[in-house]
Amino acid sequence: MKKILKVNDLSVSFETYGTDVQAVRGVSFELEEKETLAIVGESGSGKSVTAYSIMRLIDMPPGKFDGGTILFNGEDLTLKSEKQMQEIRGKEISMIFQDPMTSLNPTMTIGKQISESLIKHQNMSKKQASSRGVELLKLVGIPNPETRINQYPHQYSGGMRQRAMIAIALACNPKILIADEPTTALDVTIQAQILELMRDLQEKTGTAIILITHDLGVVSSVASRVAVMYGGKIVETGNVDEIFYNPKHPYTWGLLGSMPKVDSKGEELLAIPGSPPDLADPPKGCPFVTRCPYAMKVCRNNMPEYTHLSDTQKTACWLLDERAPQVEIPETAIVGGYKQHV
Amino acid sequence: MTRLQLEKADFEPLGIDNEESEKIVGESTSYWKDAWRRFRENKLAVFGVITILLLAIMALIGEPISGKSYNDTNIMNVNKTPSAEHWFGTDNLGRDIFARTWYGARISLFIGLMASLIDLVIGVIWGAISGFFGGKIDEYMMRIADILYGVPYLLVVILLMVVMPPGLWTMIIAMSITGWISMARIVRGQVLQLKSEEYVMASKSLGASNSRLLFRHLIPNTLGPILVTLTLTIPTAIFTEAFLSYLGLGVPAPRASWGTMSSDALSGFEYFPYQLFFPAFFICLTILAFNVIGDGLRDALDPKEGK
């Protein structure tokens, strides 16, 4: 498989009130053609900033790249000019956002909003763009696309708006689709529909997807690989089976433990106690140390290196060091009885 | 990275330190404390506050320290330019402009403050009742406000000034008759929004009485927008006072305000520009100061709009 995106040691920070908030601290990952990579983490983990960096949608200043590269088809996106990026956004890489209620322009018809990128990137006439718009709406499963195309966002339901957003994003057959929490703001039943649609469309179009989410349930139903982010770093990465059935990082355990399970009748969901680290003054060692039930002295001041557990799985945790005590996966994190809740 | 030199002891468990993990990162600050910090950081707003304080002090002591009365005419000494004797010069009746300016400050500031306070009281009560009870009461109360709002503010004030006996309080009452409406609307909007929020629901479900809800929950939470509106009403009132004075509907002589002083000076502006300059400058300065305070308060109280 060809790798179309390589993020290498990416660091991004924001200057607010004179202090640097290091939102992303040396993140590296790769994306293969036609695969779905999920980046999972809680808010403030740097997952969204990573996504916005790829699109170069971060306002600079206050944001800035502190280092690293984002190679797309071998070209470094961090070095592109705004003009060059405009040729990539929407055409090669596109994005859908969390809240479909606010991500569509309320004063413009859906049709116009779809047409825009077609006219810009594929030199279509208004008429061509409009008929392609109808096709796209049909593709994303909107009934009566011929009338719907001339309507405004407020005439659509939440789920339909997200479908319309997907239609906009896929209009020019991009190589990569970045979906930033695409189902978080939707009802559970609608969530399932949107995820299925994304899976479906990926099969049809072969677009690679980067799915940003905090919900492991969403991950299990669409992703092939997972990167778990915490405190601006990727702490564990692997394919879906590895992350769900053989997780090694205590934070991943925590995430799995806090996920509702089919067989957990009446059992309470486990929250991970504590709050994420202050990235204006990032910890020297492992960012999870203050919340980790297995934290050791070494974790405080030394960031663990990645331990490669397989070709695909690697984990940054001192517990994997041969000198560390043996720790069993807590029962709550065992996904045995877990079924895709979607 | 080279392999670290680590000892066995480094791999002893730390034990989870609950206190530390539950520590809220970043300094925890209350809403008002945070707002106060943002307000202080706004140099313009601080300048506004200092200006208003200075103007208020001068309004109190300005006339006495000049050693002259605002109302002493002196035929021998008309239209003198500023000098050591008359710091701001004299007007066409030989009255000392410095003394008059600070006397005028008293009148102008008093009108501004009183008019806004009356607006505040009526507007908050009206808006809070209307928004809180909702339904038919709300509809009727707001319909009345809408109709009053449909008439230009200044037109109403002028009409009232025409039919009422001239005087300071006439002016204040005339300004207040429709002035409260924007305050009422803002308070009503805030109340409606807050009413649907959860903590009010919670309080209600715990059996809190209506008046308790109104005074303990809703009004404190609408304080921000009220405060901003208040600071922006004061300059409107001062503006209106100047406007009415220009139309000859201002405070009657011998009393002087910045408005009457400016309007008196306009006819001789070509020859004695300083006579207009002083009162006009202080009107502008006062309105400017209140405006920047209002802006500063709005930015400080609404962190969303922070830079």
Added chain:
Amino acid sequence: MARYLLKRIGYILVSLLFIITITFGLMKLAPGGPFTSERKTSPAIERQMQEAYGLNDPIHEQYFNYLISAAKFDFGPSFKYEGQEVTDIIKRSFPYSLLLGLEAIFIALAFGVLFGTIAAIRHNKASDYTVMVIAILGISVPSFVMATILQFIFSMKLSLLPIARFESFAHTILPAFALATTPLAFIARLMRSSMLEVLNADYIKTAKSKGLSERVVIYKHGLRNAILPVVSYLGPLVAGILTGSFIIEKIFGIPGLGREFVESVTNRDYTVIMGTTVFFSVLLLISILVVDLIYGWIDPRIKLANKGANS
């Protein structure tokens, strides 16, 4: 749509009735008011008044008679000027005010929107600060001071523009700008904050993520949304221009309706005061309706028509 309009016109009529009643009542209360017989008026006017209002009739009859004539746009004779009808005064002077007002509204809108947009785009940069300083000064200077300063600079010192009267386009420039200053500054501030908010909206991110250029993002996606608060300010804007004209027309010696109103106030010419007040109110109520219609046209979320009604 038709039903909506009818409903709105109904409200306008109710408001007007209210305004006429209040003015009638106020004028009744006024010292030496139009309807008190002690007031010294010339015999000719006395006769006209008697004819027009039946001053010896009971109050409620006078009131209904006034209502009926007001509905026919007949406000009776002037108190001060013999043989002049209030309606004639309005007809004669209003065109000046209309022209001046439209010019001022155009200036306030065009420059206000432009400055506000520039400030928002260049947020926290020099041009932003410049616009904001000018705007806050514009808000802080009373219009008569502004008018005097403009006259002083452009007419007396530079001799560029005529100082007063209303004879050519050049004559309109200074008064129109003086009238527009405060609303212009206000619109600039309004536009800036609303544009800043819009530029942070999610749909702007969507537009950027399509690869649209900054210009297209701002003008096609930003402006139309950001201008909505400015549109809702148009009602107060018209009111402000209207009352502003009282002073500006006096300073610049323009024979408009604003000056007539001010003069009628000074002369206690009650019939003119009442007539112009009613006229101003009609004007304002209609402009508010027009503004609402424009708003509905710009913002598709506002449904003007009732459900089922043909729009």
